Amino acid sequence: MDIYQAALRPLLFNLIKADPENLHLKTIRTLEWLGSNGSRHPSSSIKSRLQQSFCLQDSRLSQSLFGLQFPNPVGLAAGFDKDGVATPMWSSLGFGFAEIGTVTSLAQPGNPRPRLFRLPKDEAALNRMGFNNCGAEAMAARLAKLTSKPNPLIPVGINLGKSKVTPLEEAANDYRHSFSLLKNYGDYFVVNVSSPNTPGLRKLQDAAMLSSILDALQAENNLHKPIFVKIAPDLEWEAITEIVSLAQSYKLAGIIATNTTIKREGLNTQILTQTGKSLSEEAGGISGKPVRERSTEVIRYIYQKSKGEIPIIGVGGIFTAEDAWDKITAGACLVQIYTGWVYQGPGMIRRILQGLLLKLEQNGLNSISEAVGLAVKNS
Numbered sequence: 001m002d003i004y005q006a007a008l009r010p011l012l013f014n015l016i017k018a019d020p021e022n023l024h025l026k027t028i029r030t031l032e033w034l035g036s037n038g039s040r041h042p043s044s045s046i047k048s049r050l051q052q053s054f055c056l057q058d059s060r061l062s063q064s065l066f067g068l069q070f071p072n073p074v075g076l077a078a079g080f081d082k083d084g085v086a087t088p089m090w091s092s093l094g095f096g097f098a099e100i101g102t103v104t105s106l107a108q109p110g111n112p113r114p115r116l117f118r119l120p121k122d123e124a125a126l127n128r129m130g131f132n133n134c135g136a137e138a139m140a141a142r143l144a145k146l147t148s149k150p151n152p153l154i155p156v157g158i159n160l161g162k163s164k165v166t167p168l169e170e171a172a173n174d175y176r177h178s179f180s181l182l183k184n185y186g187d188y189f190v191v192n193v194s195s196p197n198t199p200g201l202r203k204l205q206d207a208a209m210l211s212s213i214l215d216a217l218q219a220e221n222n223l224h225k226p227i228f229v230k231i232a233p234d235l236e237w238e239a240i241t242e243i244v245s246l247a248q249s250y251k252l253a254g255i256i257a258t259n260t261t262i263k264r265e266g267l268n269t270q271i272l273t274q275t276g277k278s279l280s281e282e283a284g285g286i287s288g289k290p291v292r293e294r295s296t297e298v299i300r301y302i303y304q305k306s307k308g309e310i311p312i313i314g315v316g317g318i319f320t321a322e323d324a325w326d327k328i329t330a331g332a333c334l335v336q337i338y339t340g341w342v343y344q345g346p347g348m349i350r351r352i353l354q355g356l357l358l359k360l361e362q363n364g365l366n367s368i369s370e371a372v373g374l375a376v377k378n379s
Helices: 004-014 019-034 043-054 085-093 138-144 170-180 201-205 207-220 236-247 289-305 321-330 339-344 350-363
Strands: 062-063 069-070 074-076 097-103 116-119 124-127 156-160 188-192 227-231 252-257 286-290 310-317 334-336
Touching: 019 043, 019 085, 019 116, 019 321, 043 085, 043 350, 069 156, 074 085, 074 350, 085 097, 085 138, 097 138, 097 188, 124 289, 156 170, 170 188, 170 201, 170 207, 188 201, 207 227, 207 236, 227 236, 236 252, 236 289, 236 350, 252 289, 286 289, 286 339, 289 321, 310 321, 321 334, 321 350, 334 339, 334 350, 339 350
Parallel strands: 074 097, 074 334, 097 156, 156 188, 188 227, 227 252, 252 310, 310 334
Antiparallel strands: 062 069, 116 124, 124 286
């Protein structure tokens, strides 16, 4: 029996109605404490138990991609560990990689609270956090201290966003400044131009504006770090086609599909209890199951348009092994989770990995890389 789903989640969500952001902060602080005291008792003992409970090692799940070794294809999506404070802990919870951030050039408080809401009827979340973080300089200082300790067992990506006070026409320099401070510490980097919670940010998905950002980053990228761009699920096909062309011409490591959606159609939740307003009136992006199908459609489209030549990290509404398998066979070589982990609990990753191994056996495949794009190839 999963204790989290049977007892802990109902207690937190329903009985004491814990504020989502406060609960999130407590979780991050606990993981930060465990990570910073990992070799001391009782942290070392707790960490060992976490590894026994949640990690699963199997060579069939490992992949070598864009110069990095991924022990399994399930990663932590950006937004959970915004300042990278829990970086040493993610491998102990079963993740095959982790993406920290979103981090901005300047420290910023984000949008006013409340700004994070659960939508249990939809197994979703609404967030309008607004890139609250301590800034790129603080993250660089924190990550620099980790270099004197054993490196994490998994690749760590850094998600870069634009500072709210920076005008759109100066966005390229803003991203470049963050990248210059952090390029020594991330295994890969993500240009986030798709959050709906920074005014005007999604305009940077326009081919001309995105090109200026990529030019700036490539000029700074003397270490040849893999660079991704993260796109919204709400883009039209024509705009996605332009981004695929850009990814090819700039030789990007890949595309992350997708961020949260601003659409509100088909939701079971009509009124946000905390504010008493209609969900259609509430700002922010929705994650979880409502974005699952659309994100998979976008993955399939990118895979087809690029003829499978652009690596895709799939994210959006993954709760089960079946969800992950759908995205992988649509063309994603890796997947990321966030909202599903909140609803399903820490045992979710191991269950997904076990399910993926079963899928490989059922399909007569020897490795997860053989499953990438399988549904497209067979269609």
